[in-house]
Amino acid sequence: MKQIKVFAPATVANVTCGYDVLGFAVENPGDEIVARLIDEPKVIIKKITGDGGKLPIEAEKNTAGVSVINYLKHIKSKQGIELEIHKKMPLGSGLGSSASSSVGSVFATNLLFGNLLSKRELLQFTMEAERVACGSAHADNVAPSLFGGLVLIRNYDPIDVIKIKTPKLFATVIHPEIIVKTEDARNILNKNVPLEKVVKQCGNLAGLITGMFTENYELISRSLVDEIIEPQRAKLIPNFYNVKEVAIENGALGCGISGSGPSIFALSKDEKTAEIVGEKMKKEFAKIKIENDVFVSEINNEGVKVI
Numbered sequence: 001m002k003q004i005k006v007f008a009p010a011t012v013a014n015v016t017c018g019y020d021v022l023g024f025a026v027e028n029p030g031d032e033i034v035a036r037l038i039d040e041p042k043v044i045i046k047k048i049t050g051d052g053g054k055l056p057i058e059a060e061k062n063t064a065g066v067s068v069i070n071y072l073k074h075i076k077s078k079q080g081i082e083l084e085i086h087k088k089m090p091l092g093s094g095l096g097s098s099a100s101s102s103v104g105s106v107f108a109t110n111l112l113f114g115n116l117l118s119k120r121e122l123l124q125f126t127m128e129a130e131r132v133a134c135g136s137a138h139a140d141n142v143a144p145s146l147f148g149g150l151v152l153i154r155n156y157d158p159i160d161v162i163k164i165k166t167p168k169l170f171a172t173v174i175h176p177e178i179i180v181k182t183e184d185a186r187n188i189l190n191k192n193v194p195l196e197k198v199v200k201q202c203g204n205l206a207g208l209i210t211g212m213f214t215e216n217y218e219l220i221s222r223s224l225v226d227e228i229i230e231p232q233r234a235k236l237i238p239n240f241y242n243v244k245e246v247a248i249e250n251g252a253l254g255c256g257i258s259g260s261g262p263s264i265f266a267l268s269k270d271e272k273t274a275e276i277v278g279e280k281m282k283k284e285f286a287k288i289k290i291e292n293d294v295f296v297s298e299i300n301n302e303g304v305k306v307i
């Protein structure tokens, strides 16, 4: 039986000022997916570990299954796929858990079929899987998990995805053990945004991208600001503003909500600072007795890969 095992990294979406248009991948955590070719033209999820029994085993309800079902339809396959999903990251955490699973499964499947499609072509299947997970086909988790690095989604229809060059940057991600469902965190957002906030957000987004290309850490730091989404979602994360304050006081270039939360990320110039920032953030959650995990890594530039 032909099989393959892959690692699909977790991601930090939005990156403050880039709601739905910016995300980066981290070195850890991430999901491991095993895919096997089977003779019947269907998708079977044989096993899921690390999810505490929370994820659906039915392929059509699981993001890992959905992306593969659509891929097999697209290539008009007469064969099918059996999947094992090993969740190595928390669910509902703002780390793009559903995205990593769908990216890993469709990437592995594509390799089993002889690498028929490019990563850019695989993106559509992973975006559709996001729609099943949370009602919206946003790409700011799936694209960085697939391509690695910092990714800009310039446009959705048609999809236009651009990988942004970054200087050396270390991410600290803290996951407090509470669950925020992406769908809920999207539903609380006001659809009308005052023009002056849009102007500031555009300025920061352009500043952030320019800072990345010119390796200007000062510019990156003052652009890591979210005028629109953070003020509306901060209430979903106990102690958010204190955690953010200690991250910046201890040398982080900036700090914000990771995706739809509850995880919080910070970016630092060097690993030592990123580690100190993690310890300080941890203490803030300990004060209010919320268990948490901290992950420190460089931005992952490779994206999903065979292991």
Ligand code: HSE
Binding pocket: 013, 014, 019, 020, 021, 094, 096, 138, 140, 141, 182, 185, 186, 259, 260
């Ligand atoms: N951009 C999405 C959101 C990411 O903030 O809702 C969800 O992980």
